[in-house]
Amino acid sequence: MTGIVDKVRDARDGERQVDVDALLSRVRALEHFLRAVDQHLPEQQLVPARTLVERASARLALSRDHTVVALAGSTGSGKSSLFNALARLEVSRVGVRRPTTAATHACVWGPPETAAGLLDWLGVLPRHRFVRESPLDGDDEAPLRGLVLLDLPDFDSVEQAHRHEVNRLLGLVDLVIWVLDPQKYADRVVHDGYLRHFHRHRDVTVVVLNQIDRLPDADLPYVLDHLRQLLEADGLDGARLIAASATDLRGTAELRALLERTVAERQAALRRLAGDVDAVVDRLSEFIGPPVAEDWIDRATIARLSDALATAAGVPVLAEATERAYRTRAAATTGWPILRALRRLRPDPLRRFRRAQQAEATTDPAPADPAAESTPTPADATPVPTAAQPSAVSLAVRIVADRGAEPLPAAWPHAVTTAARSRLDELSDALDRAVATTDLGLGHKPAWWRLIGALQWLVTLTALTGLSWLVTGYTLRALDLRELTYPMVGTVPVPTILLVGGLLLGPLLALLVHPFIRHAARRTRRRAEARLRAAVDELGREHVVAPVRAVLRAYAEARDALTAARADGEPQP
C-alpha cells in the first residue's frame, strides 16, 4: 500500500526516493570504473568523476542529518531578504548597492556543533555562521532543525570572485533555491549559465520568483507561465516554482513548508548526489560502447600474429635450412665415402669471384649445396644473433592492435595500441633468442645414420679388399713371382665380386637410403618449425596479446562498473 502511495507521491512531486546504500554502491561502482580505466583513458576527462567520488564520499561521511540549502540568484534579486525572511532574523545584510553580498552566509537550525564539520567542508567562515533556534523560539523552529541555509553571493555582477564562490558552492550543496526577480528572470546568464546545467537535479531545484510585490497582480500569472516555459526549455520541467516576496512575505510560508518537508525527508543530499552520479555516468558513457567478447583477440588473429612474427624472425627460412642441413649431414654420414671425397673436391663456383678478398680457402657460404660438408656447424650452438626484421615485427604487432581497437569507442584505441607496443623492444630480442636457442632436432646423429655409415665403410672396405686382392694378384703375375689363384664363385673370381659388389653396393645403399633421408629431413623440418612456431607463438601471446587483452579486460570491467553505476539508480519518473 505504502508503495503505491509513495509512487503516487513521487509522480506528483517529481521526486525520487534515493536509498543511501544504493547510492553508495553506485559511487563504489564509479570508483571501480575509475580504477579500471586508470592509465588507459585521458586523465583530464575523468576529473569530474574523480571529483564526484571524492565529494560524495565526503558528503556522506559528514552529517546526513543536515540538509544544506543554498539561495542562489542574480544580484539584486533579493536573496538576502529572502534569507532573512526564512530565518526570521536579520542575518544577512540587505542593501541597494550592487552587489551586496560578497561572502557566503550560513544559518544553522539546531545545535551548531553538529554542523560544524559540514560548514568547514563547505568553506563557510565561522564569522559568517549563524545559529537559529534559541530557547526563546520554543518549538517554532523545530521543524527546520537540521537545515543549513546558505546565502550565496550573486553570479552575474562585475565581481568575478563572487561567481567563483557561487560555482564552488553550487557543486557542494544539497538543494538549490534559485531566487529570480521580475526584472531578471529571463537573463541568459541565469538560464544558460546555471539552470540548464541543473536539469539532472530537478528534484533538488526550487525556483523562486521573488519580488512579486513589484509586479501588478494581474501580470503575475503571465510571468510565472513564461518562467515555467523557460525552465522547461532548460530541461527543468517539473522543478518546483514558487512566487514569493520577501517584503510582504507572500509565498514564504510555502517555501518554509517545502524546506520543512525537505529537512524531514533527509533526502536532498542523496538526491543531489544521485543526480550528480547520473550526470557523471552520462558523461562517461562516451567511453563505453558495446560489449567486447572475452575472446575478441581470437585464434585467427593470434595465428596471423604468429605467422607474421615467425616470418619476421625467419622461421620458414630456418626450417628450410634445417631440412637441408639434415640432408647434408645425413649425406655426410651415410653417403658413399668415395663420392663424399669426390664431392669435396668439387670447386666452389663463388671462389673465383671472391679471390680478391679470399682469406681462407675453406670458406663456403653455400648452405644450399647439400654437398658442402666442409663447414658443418652444430645447429644447437648459439649462432650470431640477428635481429628479426624490425619493420615486419612492428607490422605484425599492428594486427593485434587494430583488431583490439576495432570494437572500442574512440578514446580507447590509443590505449590498445600503446599496450600492444608496450613490449615491442623486448619482443624483438626475445624472438632472436627464441630462434637462436630453439632445439632444431639436429643435435645428435641418429643411430641409423651410424649404422648406414658403418655399412658404407664396410662396403667400401669390401671393395678395397677386392681391389687390393686383385692388385696383389696382378702385381704378382706381372712380376712373374707366382700365380695367385682366386677363389671362384661360378665363373667370377671372389675379389672381383668383392670389388664390383662393393663399388655397386655403396651408391646403391646411398640410393636406397635417400628416400628415408628425405622423409626424415622433412619430418625434422616440420618438428623444428613446430617448435620454432610454438616459441614464437608463446612470445606473441606474452608480449603482444596479453597486454592488449589486459586493456580489453579493463574495458569490460569499466563497462560493467558503469552499468552498475547507472542501473542501480532508480529511473526518474
Place this chain on the structure above:
Amino acid sequence: MSTYGDDAADPTGAAVVPDQADESGTTTARVIPRPTAESFTTAGLPAALDRLRAAVREITYPLPLPSAEAARQVANAIVTQLDSYLLPRLARMDAPLLVVVGGSTGAGKSTLVNSLARARVSSAGVLRPTTRYPILVGNPTDITWFHSGALLPGLARAGEAGEEPGGMEVVAAPALDAGVAFLDTPDIDTVVDANRALATQLLTGADLWLFVTTAARYADAVPWELLHTARARGTVIMLVLNRVPPEAIDEVPAHLSELLAANDLATAPVFVVPESDVDGQGLLPEPAIAAIREWFGRLAADPASRESVVRQTLDGALAALTPAVTGLADAVDDQVAAARDLRERVASAYRGGQRDVDQILRDGQLFRADLLARWQEFVDAGDLFRAVESRGGQLRDRVVAALTGRARPERRLREALETQLVTLLQNTAADAAERAYASWQVHPAGSALLTPELARPSDDLPDRARRVAQDWQRDVLDILRGESGPGAGTATPPIGLTLMVAALASTAPAPQETTAPPIDAAAPEPSPTDGTAVTDGRTTLAAESVLRAIVGDQTAQTVISASRERLLTRVAALLDDEAQRYLARLAEAGVADDASAVADRLRSAVAEVEAARRAARLTDGAALVLPGTPS
C-alpha cells in the same frame, strides 16, 4: 555623394545664428565645441572604407583556432558597422541624430522611449524579453530619412507592425523634436540569442548610445561588457539609471558613478529616474523624465552639437577600426602560422619515415632471415655466374625449374626483396601516419580536421609499395644499362638483383681494399644450416664484390649509389602521396596559400583608413564633453 560642404550651406547656415547667440549669452553650460566647416573633410574616407570592406570580406578563417571564432565575429561586426553606420553616416553628415536605446531586459527601455515620445509606440510589459524587434521613433520630418534605408540597410522597414524577423518598425512621433530619433532595441542579456545579436548590431548604428540600466542591474556583468565595447569604439554614451527606489536614490547613483569612473567612463552623463508608477498609457510621469527630455531638446535644437556628437562617434568608430582590423590580420597570421605548423607536423612525421627507411637500408636491417637466405641461395645456385658466363645456363635452369617444379632462386630472391621492401614501406607509412595523426591531435585546429582513416596508411598502400619495389627493379636495370652500355650484357635480371642487394644494404661507398679482407677474415663463415647467422656487411660486400668484378670498381660504386638514390626517391614519392592526404584535409578546409597576402592587404587597407581619418580631422583630439548630468 553629398559631402559636408554641400550640406553646409543650408542647415548649418541656419544654425549659426542661434549658436552665436547662445555663446554670447553664456548662461547655458554648453561645452560642446562648435565645428567649423573648413576644419574637416571626409573626402578620402568612403573610398578607403570601401577598400577595407572588400579586404575584410575576403578573409576566411578555415582553421578552428581560438582566435578564429572571435575574428569571424569581429569581421562580421566590422562589415555590419561599415554598412549600417559608417558609410551611410559619412554620406549624410547632417542626417538626424540616431540615439540607440540599449540595455538589459526589464530595464525599462521601451517605457522610456514611449514616455519621451508621449505615445505607446513600443510595447512595454512584464514578460521578458518584451521588445523583440527594433522600433525607431522620430519626428515626422526625420522619418523619411530613416525610411530610406541608407542607415541600417540590413533591416527591412515596416510601417506599422515589424513582426517579421529582420525588420525594423519606423514610427513617427510628433512629440519628439526634429533632429534626434530614438531606436528602441531588444535586450542585450536575454535568453533569446537572435535578440542579443540584433541588439549588438544596432549598437553599431548609434550616433549616441543611451544606455538604460536599473538599480538592480547596474552592476551586472553583461552590460558592462557592452559598455566596454562602446567605449573602445568611441561611441558617445549617456546613461539612464532607471527604477531607482527612494531608499536607493542616494547610494546607487553614487556607486554607479564610482563604477563609471573606475571603468574610464566618467565623461558619460548619468540621468536618474526614480521608481515611479506608470500612467494608464504605460508612460512615466513627465517630471521623472523632464531632465532627459530637456537634454535631448537642447541637442535637437543645436545642429552644431549634434554634429559634434556625430563626429565624435564617427571618429571613434573609425579609430577603433585600426585595432579591430589589426586583430583580424593577426588572426589571419595565426591561421597562416597554424597551417604552416600543421603542414610542418605532417612533413616532419613523413620525413621521419623517410629517414627511417634510409637508416634501415644503411643498417642493412632488411637483410635479416628471409632475404639473407634467399640471397645466399641465389648465389649458391650459380644463377648469377651462369648469367655472366653464358646464356645457355639460363635456359637450362629454366628447363630444370620447369621439370622439378621448384621456383628458381632468382625468382625467390626477387620475391623476398619485394616482400621485405613492401613490409618496410608499410610499416614506415603506418608509423608516419600515426605520428602525423598524433601531432595533429594535440593541435587545436588539427584535431578538428582529423578523420579516423588518417590514423592509418591509405588502403591501397600495399599495392603502391609493391609497385615501388617493382618499378625500382626496372630502374636498377636501366641504371645498369646506362652505366655499362647496352652491349655490355650486364643489364640482366640476375645482375640487377645483385645490384639491388648491394644497394639495399650498402652503407656509404666502401673503401675497396681496406675493409673487405678484415671483415671476411674476422667473422667466421656463417652457419649455412641456420640460414640466419650471417652479418649484413658481408652480404653486401659479397654483392658489391660481385658487381665490381662484373662492371668494374668505379662503375659498381656509381650504380650502387644511383640505385639507392632511385629507391629513396621512389620511397619519398610514396610517402609524399601519403602525406598528401593530410594536406588535402587542409585544402578541403579552405586554407589558402596566399593567406598572408590577405593579412597584408588588411593592414594596408586599415592604414589607409587611418590616414584618411587623420586627414579628415573629425575631432580636435580632445574628448567630447557632453552637457553635465543633473546630479
